[in-house]
Amino acid sequence: MVEKAALNQNGLKKDFKTAAHKPVNLILVSLVFGLIYWVIEAIRDVFTFGRGDILHRLFLPGTMSFWMRFLALCILVLFGVYADTLQKRIKNQKDLKTTTRSIILSGIAFGAVYWILESVRDTVVFGKGNLIERIFMPDSMSSWMRLLAVFVIVLLSLYVQNLTSEQFRIDKLLKDARDRLESAVERSMVDISKNNNYLRIENEELREQKHSVDKVFRLIKGRSQCASMMLRNSDPNLIMNLTCKSLVEEAGFRMTWVGMISEKNPQPLDNVAMFAQNAEDIDFLGCQPEEYEMDRWPIAKAVERNIPCVVENLLNPMYSTNWCNTAIKKGFQGLISLPLACNGKPFGTLNMFSASDLKLGSEELDQLKGLADDLAFSVQKLQQVV
Secondary structure (H helix, E strand, O other): OHHHHHHHHHHHHHHHHHHOOOOOOHHHHHHHHHHHHHHHHHHHHHHOOOOOOHHHHHHOOOHHHHHHHHHHHHHHHHHHHHHHHHHHOHHHOOOHHHHHHHHHHHHHHHHHHHHHHHHHHHHHOOOOOOHHHHHHOOOHHHHHHHHHHHHHHHHHHHHHHHHHHHHHHHHHHHHHHHHHHHHHHHHHHHHHHHOHHHHHHHHHHHHHHHHHHHHHHHHHHHHHHHHHHHHHOOOHHHHHHHHHHHHHHOOOOOEEEEEEOOOOOOOOOEEEEEEEOOHHHHHHHHOOHHHOOHHHOHHHHHHHHOOOEEEOOOOOHHHOOHHHHHHHHOOOOEEEEEEEEEOOEEEEEEEEEEOOOOOOOHHHHHHHHHHHHHHHHHHHHHHHHO
C-alpha cells in the first residue's frame, strides 16, 4: 500500500507539471509589435504627410522611412529576445516586483538606445548638427518619428510585464497546490506504516482526499487554460465561449453558459456564450420568460445579491419551478451561478450545470469565483477597448 501511494504521488506530480501553461514566444510577439509599428508609420506617412498611397508606403517606403522602421524593428526584436530569455528564468526568481520592474526599465532602456542611434544617424549620415543637440533638442519632425517608435517599445515592455506577472501567479498557485498535496500524501503514508489496524479506514480517507484534490486540480488546470486564453485573445465573445468549453471539458461540468443583463431582451438574461457535452442540451436555454419564476430562480439570486448561488440538488423543493423541472428532465442535477461584476455591480453571470449532486469545498468555490472575476475583468476591459 505504501508503494502504491508513492506511485500515485509521483503520478500527480507529473500531472501538475503538465498543467503548467506554456509561455508565450515573446520573439514572435515582438515581431507582431514591429509589424504594427510598420503599419502605423505607413498610415502616418499617407494621412499626415500625404506621401503616396498606403500600399506604396507599406511595401516601398523611401530610404529614410525604411531605415527608421528597420532600426525600430531590430530594437523590438532584440527586446523580444531579451524578454524571452528573462521569461524562461522567471521560475527561479523569488522577487516578482524586482523582476517586473526590471522589464519596464529594460523597455525604457531599449527605447533610449533607439533614440541615441537615431541621433547618431542624423549626425554622422545626414550631418544634422552635433550629437548632443540631436539627442536633447531634435526638430519636431524627428521627435514625432522617434516618440512613436519609443511608445511601441514601451508598450511591448508593459505587455511582457503583465504576461510575466500572470505566469508567476499561476506557477505559484500550482506550486502551492502541489506542496499541499505532497504534504497530505506523506502524512497518510506515515499513518499507514505506523498502524496497519487502521489501514482500511485510512485507505477510504485517501480515496476521498484524492477525489477532492482531483476536482481542485481540474479546476486549477481549467483556470490556468482560461487565463492563458484570455491573454492570447481580444474578442470578448470568443473568450466567453472558450471559457465555457474549458469548464465542460476540463472541470467536468455538464453544461456551462454566460448570461448578460439586457433590458432589450424579454428573457431575464441574454445568453451570449454556451457549451454542453450534448449539443441538444443547449435548447434548454430557450425557455420562455414566464417559466423562470424569478422569486425562486437561483440565477436571479446571484445577480440580486452579487454572491455565488450554489444548488447542490435541483430536486430541493425550494427551487421547484418550471425552469428547474425542465433542467432535471435534461439530466441536470446541480447548479452554480457566479456573478460577473464590475465595480461591485453585476452585469451578467457564469452558470454551470452538473450531472450529479454539486458538492463544492471552499477551495473549489474559491477557484470558480476567481475564474469568474478573471472573466469579468477581461470582458469589461476588452469591451471598453472595442
